[in-house]
Amino acid sequence: MGKKFVAKTGNETMAEAMRQINPDVVAAYPITPATEIVQIFAQFVADGVVNTEFVATESEHSAMSACIGAAAAGARVMTSTSSQGLALMWEMLYIAAGLRLPIVMPEVNRTLSSPINIHCDHSDTMGARDVGWIQIFSENVQEAYDNLIQAVVIAEEAKLPIMVTTDGFIISHGMESMEMIPDKEVTDFIGEYKPAYSVLDVDNPFTVGAIDFTDYYFEHKRAQIEAMSEAKKIIPQVQQRFGERFGRKYAAIEEYRLSDAEVAILVLGSTAGTAKVVIDELREKGHPVGMLKLRVFRPFPFEEIVRALSSVKVLAVLDRSDGVAGIGGPVFSEVRSAMYELDIRPRIVNYVYGLGGRNIDLALIQSVFTDLEKIAKTGKAEKMVSYLGVRE
């Protein structure tokens, strides 16, 4: 192994990235399984290895509020949360986005109560899909680390807040081989933050959070929407700079053995890694199967998705959450809507899996491909939405 690997959990990795980023302010409140990120980072603060002003708040709502205040003052700001914590931040998430504050947040995907459960699914961030934050999902510890470092630059260039997610326990508490970037190179890559506005800049006063009724609210919202579209151009630029510098290449989507695939699955997060093993095994037996891994969920890269899946005959979207809307998961609805662009479209079905941390193993993923091949052969899908690995 020519490279210098270390063994770290997802949470340790996120804390190390935060140390290297050395934000001006971190305001946070603990919640399983994200607690360790800020706990380890708080030790860095106590040891004086970072210059961060650490604010221990009494709730996630207050944590996000403090982040918003600090970011409006022109600081580079980070926090971290999960599940109920993200839910409690809700109204402040919209405000951070509306005020165009580039707050960076490692978010550990955990399901929402009730029933109470600490394990992984994507319900928390999927619920926050319309709050105006950029969302990037991570397959493994390495990707989580790389995503978080890129996130600082993306947020500051797009002037939008960003969350980088890891699958709860599977990645957050799973130790894997990963490669860290030297501190100095992270510092150089993220550069110095020069905010466009700062409430502390008394020579250039401006108003934050003013009343904005029927006269201008729509224009300001329209500008925010445009900023999210603009982020579609910024993200690949940052990814390219990162790839050139550190050798690991990323895009909004990752295509895995997809170019000649007849049936494919679309997956987010850690499950993509397991699916790669299934796809390799099936390919060895001559099955034309592939995968699209969706990395950037917000802004939604529908152009890339449509292009990558245009020649697939049958597609299954794997959702690790359900919209509880009677039509399956949120990723399914969005992908299906995007694919309507095509005159000749693949058949698209939905599998909701892994709710509350339910294991998704090789056999379950393989069963999806078996179903898809059957649909390709018969032209008929028995169900539009299926629930994978559940007793019913």
Place this chain on the structure above:
Amino acid sequence: MENLTEIRWHGRGGQGAKTAALLLADAAMGEGKFVQAFPEYGPERMGAPVQSFNRLSEKPISLHCSVTSPSVVVVLDPSLINTVDVTKGLPEDGALLFNTPLSPEEMREKIGLSGKRIFTVDASSIALKTIGRDIPNTPMLGALAKATGLLDFDRMIHDTRAKLSKKFASRPEVIEGNVKAIETAYDEVKGEE
């Protein structure tokens, strides 16, 4: 996946099953392997049966599902055999390593197992003698190295010494105690004839 070894650790909450998996991952990575280590999280309480897992490979590991058919099972607390099926998912040529004063033959009779390979080592006694506390996971690493050949013994001793030297610079007896624990378990682990 070729070259992939999956290991399951059984212990009781507070006994160090999670740490054992992390230590093994660290040791294997020192030898240039790609590693994963992860515990099973439930309602954690002292003394409750817990599990942790390892994956080791010469190639990068992308799997993120549970380990359901490990080739090696390590049991840190032999009393678990009354409540947990420690052989679950273990293939016919799989290996079981117990922390127990019993011989492999006695252990086999006690759990009524036919087939598979059984190894035993009195890791608790070794830990008490060398480290001064009943922390069986360090000696179990030595026993695991001998029983499975998964780890290089000399390299492991070197890495353990290097790692502990930083943390316990002022307490050399801790470093030597841990090294001695690994060495003793390596020498004393017993397989079947």
